[in-house]
Amino acid sequence: MDIAFIIIAALTFVSALAAISLRNLVHCALSVAVTFVGLALLYLKLGAEFVGFAQIVVYVGAVAILIVFAILLTKSSETSNEPRYSRGAIWSGVVAAVAFAGLVAAISASQVSLTSSPVAPSASVEKIGQDLMSKYVLPLEAIGLLLTAALIGAVIIAMKEKPAEGDEQ
């Protein structure tokens, strides 16, 4: 058994559990950042270096900080005394467990390992760049448009509204 895989997988799973169950929201945000790092390590182990580093730059460097800013801006950083889980949380937990059982059953019953090729695929940065410009140029432009629209939309939604002229009377 691969020791590195066991350690990284355990770290990722434990921090994911911590991210959904801790009471203090900032601890949740930091645990999910640890999960992102664990996943990046798994991508590196699978040989996808560019994706691993991009995951750290985007998720740990930007999304985790966005989450932290949102926690601070909604004043949720103090531990509240309200119950964490909604009513009927037990049934939701059962649904998630059933989903997991179903997925594991599907994985065990299928024969995925038989179709792998003898030579492991490798994606060098140059190949990724060439593919981005030739085969995937339309998704590239589309995601540029999407990111622009999302950022402008996010700024407009979160901006403080100026009071309308009629309210001053």
Add this chain to the structure above:
Amino acid sequence: MEFLDQIFIWTKTQVVGALPDVLQVPGSILLSILPIMAVFPLLFALTTVAERKILGRIQNRLGPNRVGPFGFLQWAADGIKTITKEDLVPRNADKIVHFLAPVALLAPVLLAYSVLPFGRGMYAIELDAGLLFFFAVGAGTELAVFMAGWSSRNKYSLLGAMRAVAQMISYELPLLLSAVSVVMIVGSLNPNEIVAAQEGFKGAGGLIPNWHVFTPWGLAGFGLFMIAAAAESNRSPFDLPEAESEIIAGYFVEYSGMKFATFFLAEYLGLFVISSLGIVLFLGGWHAPAPFALFEIVPSWAWFMGKLVTIIFCFIWVRGTLPRLRIDQLMNFAWKFMLPMTLINLLVVAIWQYALAWDFVGAGLLRWLICGGLLVGPYLALGQGLMNSRNWGKRTYRYAS
């Protein structure tokens, strides 16, 4: 002198060869890491003393001159003081996060040293996407700064941390984009290939090195990169988040003793590593600046260290000279000036690359004029435009009544 150039690599191969077979791989890894862990903290120690002395001279006073010859053992006295200081943790502080924050700040900074070549063949690891790895670990430091500021449960600490994170995020874009302009020309994210693309000499008589800083886009890119590097490592004139006279040391106000020393160490090590990246990208890495035989005797790592020390001196010089920027001035500068300039720099790189194919008489001068004009024009326009858009009213005086 080939031997002096490769003396460290030769030593390492000798030692690793003398180890038994089982220990060879761990021994090789350890011997790659140990020089970095030994040299750069020592450089940090000497830099703290040098900084205080140089700042003192700029401010018309002597720096520390008691401990050791001309005060150059001051770092040992400082080290003993920090180690023996009591480690205070506020009662309301979040103990685990408070403890982990210095570690979470130091670890990514040390990781970043591993991909840079400090001499011919002297790198710890060669990664295909080495530059992206560098920026990825740089992104890890932002979260650590927030951890430090929030866990102290102190209003000013949190305020300083938020300002520091906002500043680091804002300046990360110009930093990355000015590095991307180099990647566009070289065609690889590997720092070794970027250094290899800058060898050789050009110009009349073959005297000007082929470094990227001697091209119009390289000069602009180098300037933008160094400004963004100063902002990324919270260095004057961008040190509002940690200024002692403004916000009482900002996000590490509740740290004392060895943890404070770790923050200090991490900040300076971050400065060194980002200056080293600037040298690799723009100043030709470990290449000598002129093709004279005398310069070839000096080993490649000595050239790298010389360039690094020069850049550190320039940072100290700027710290002693320029006043501190306010937070809104910082953010305006990043988003309204540096980001458009880096985008224009990318355009200029593309035009330069296209214009390299011209070979009529006077092509070189025309290239320089076009690219230089495309950079200087927006620089002047943006500078004047941003300054004039503020409504400077008539100067009024208020007197106490």
Add this chain to the structure above:
Amino acid sequence: MTPLEHYLILSSLLFCVGLAGALTRRNAIVVLISVELMLNAANLNFIAFWKFGVDPAATDGVMVVIFSIGIAAAEAAVGLALIIAVYRHFKTVNLDQINSMKG
């Protein structure tokens, strides 16, 4: 080399942890964190299948994950902006109390 099934089981485990978080917690920000966790689990699935794939020259798995990371970042930005706007109106991010369209 770890067999493919282990990666798939880990990714389905992470997905179900995210699902449980999204269904059970009351705080809107934790729900958003759980959604990000689910997206990450799917990304891991893509990379695992790419690594153990049929064609050694294919980069499809890596490409999909690159775009997925970008889209997830955009979605997190808009989602958090929405949470801030909702907080400004309802003065809470507790999902059980944001129910003024109910009944």
